[in-house]
Amino acid sequence: MKALVLEQIENKTLAAVKEITLPALADGDVLVDIDWSSLNYKDALAITGKGKIIRQFPMVPGIDFSGRVSESRDPRFIPGQQVILTGWGVGENHWGGLAAQACVKGDWLVSLPDALSARNAMIIGTAGFTAMLCVDALVEAGVKPQSGKVLVTGASGGVGSTAVVLLKALGYTVVAVSGRESTHDFLRQLGADEILPRSDFEETRPLEKQLWAGAVDTVGSKVLAKVLAQTNYRGCVAACGLAGGFDLPGTVMPFILRNVRLQGVDSVMVPTEERAAVWARLASLLPESYYQQASTEIGLEQAPAFAADFLSNKIQGRTLVKIN
């Protein structure tokens, strides 16, 4: 079968489309014919070799996919059934979704909701799934539309753009932070009420004027430190990303004086039994316009070039990969 294969030669990661053979199915495994995959920030780190994502080569990258069951050794899945996979280390330490087929544990699969096509599921992909988890975290923390403005950082990226649309659909006033002026029209179309430049988030004092009832942060580092210092008393910041760095150069002041909550968000190991409800919420909240406005479709051969563009901050919205 055809796959994007990563190999490491003289400490350099090389990516090429090749013919490979999948291992035989073990008990509990499901073979999936993949229709769609997508590119996420982690895929970009893996494919370019710029992040230590992959430790065993050769590897097929692709941390998510949607497709149809071809063969199943898990009684919950039958041939022809449409499924989605995100996370679980697939595309990192288990052959992933940038391929014609994948052999994965049945426990890792979610049935495609009736309200979603396989294509739209991968426009959402890991990034959109994570955006929903971040928005859920704010709702759970008591952040309501009437509580005040909600900030989204890295707003033109995959997680950020989906978070903007989801928050808008739920009635929040959304403020987007973006490092690129070229993304402003895109962000307004998605529903951002205000747009702030990333340069406003360079310097921070331990506590600043309270501006945000909540925030979805995909960037980390200095930006996250400033967001925390500007979060309202009892506000919540859902932090899922590190596009700006993995450090957090701030103080404990927002936590101990303003009761601010910093909620970490991970999408990889979300328990199987919680996933279907997250997908159902995504399917019901995202408007048709999201799928048109926020996605770019590419082929498997284009994945390495697009992966490089991710890390030079040239991508906006979601990148969908057509496989079959």
Ligand code: NDP
């Ligand atoms: P994208 O590349 O699509 O989006 C990242 C955005 O961050 C960019 O569009 C850009 O937005 C902004 N950005 C880029 N470089 C910098 C920089 N140097 N400093 C500050 N901001 C920057 O990636 P994704 O949306 O796929 O992922 C976003 C982050 O979330 C990544 O760090 C990723 O690893 C993480 N993530 C975590 C998950 C989890 O389970 N915890 C799951 C999915 C993603 P703009 O140009 O508008 O400023």
